[in-house]
Amino acid sequence: MNKVLVLLEHDGTTLRPSSGSAIGFARELSDEVTALLLGEDLGAIAAEAAKYAPVLTADHESLSQNVADRWAHVITEVARSQNAELIVATSTTWAKDIVGRSAGLLGGAMASDVTDHEITDGQLRLRRPMFAGAVNATLILEGSPKIITVCPSAYNAPKPADIPFLIETLSVDASTLPSATRFESLDCKKGARPDVTEAHIVVSGGRAFKNAEDFEKYVGGLADQLGAATGSSRALVDAGITPNSLQVGQTGKIVAPELYLALGISGAVQHLAGMKNSRVIAAINQDPDAPIFEFADYGLVGDVYKEVPRLIEELNGS
Template identity: 50%
Template sequence: MSKLLWIAFEASDAPAAAGFAQAVGLGFDLLQISGQPVTDIGADKVLSANLSEMPTSDGLAKAIAGVAGGYSHVGAVSSMRSKDVLARVAGLMDAAMVTDVVAAESPTRFKRPMVAGSILATVEVLSMPAVLTVRPAGFAKGDRGGSSSVESISLDATSVAKRLGASARGGARPDLTQARVIVSGGRPLKDAQTFESVIGGLADALGGAVGATRAAVDSGIAANELQVGQTGKIVAPDLYIAAGISGSTQHMAGIKDSKIIVAINKDPDAPIFEFADYGLVADLYQAIPELRAKIGK
């Protein structure tokens, strides 16, 4: 049976299934680990596990592999969590795996970036099943509508690894990988407080998320999970505003699918101007407050 099982850890991971399933020409079931079942994206059925707490990966992978037998494809949105869990699922199922799929040529041929985004590889899957993590920006947004049947399932995700504690930061701002607008800052923001007030302030005025370069994270002025780039988050907002960011290959690999890129940098020779749709050579400490004033917030 050629069919896709899409894993949604949370409800927000579900909608990307539709565009991907359409691109590979497969029907799909949705296995939703937590949250309200998403029934309007065209799944043949929704398997709702409704777990109140996310299990650690060894138990979760075992539970998913238990459901995934019989499917030709198992997919999920690319994220740190999906790579952690689904690569283990692939190991348990003795399956092929392709991470960070950005295009599908057929149900067994996929395109993905490698070497920090400097090469686009076409990967052929030689044996099924195939486990895939998918970057949604490469695929059309599927139509919403209809109503899939929902089946409650009970997952035994008992894990050996114990979670002692977790911290989630970010507060009220949208998630970077889902945000429509992102404002990102680089090393020139001199400290954490300045970063938060300048970059965070503009992000809030636009209802957007905050991102940062690796240099900004490494120097301690921005939190780890804000890092955008090949070794951080891969983002694809409608509007990406890069302030004080020179535009390393590493960083550009994470933002190149953004619809509009705006660069504000006082160095006219910064490489980011070669990629930006709109480049403003200016001091960000003057330009950003001025832009905020224009937006009127």
């Protein structure tokens, strides 16, 4: 693989940690990795990115909000001008909105949610979950360019370089950008806990928790002891106990943290689709036959209302 373009995600102030997975993957495939940043006032973020790869910035007020058709247009133009053979991003909600559009514009071959890869006989083989995680497929992309999104925790970010790479600012002609969509406003919830797709540890709760107060006390309490993110099964989202943003699974977020703690979650295939690539899975469930135990590295049969406070106490040292 020669030229690889990595799309980096940021929140307007700093790089999203999940972007490290895309850079890590790209670096495993090629020495010719260039990072692309879009937005406005990107100076500080570009300096951060330059620790990992040479950086191209499309820095313009017309790109200040990530309006998908504009961003996809710019990504496509840059990929073409750079003759990129591979375009990589981390599979986040942002990427789902934008990268697929670029893939359509570029007319290449795309694989999303990649969790692993190998090169055999010179061919790149990608692993990704399919059919709600019921199977893990191995894919070879035949088209060009190739567009790949990787799961947030699937790859480690490379070590930052001692001497930063170069940063180049691209010129943006706002008059050529699509204007069918206009940005209105953004409602952003800022939580003290890390984002569920970026955290190294995720503590998730299921139907065992009867209300939002219990979820916060037990799942949130344990997450805070571990510096973890909270996640939830869809059962709790559907019951209005947890917000949609916490849902892990086929129709929620796909996560692959170092440690996934499933508390009172049965392990339905749709939930497993979102977390079964976690490095270590630990589960607490009062039903010894709960399917989650088939996937868990560590399991505790017990009542979450008794076991979770014990864990919190242990971690608290009290």
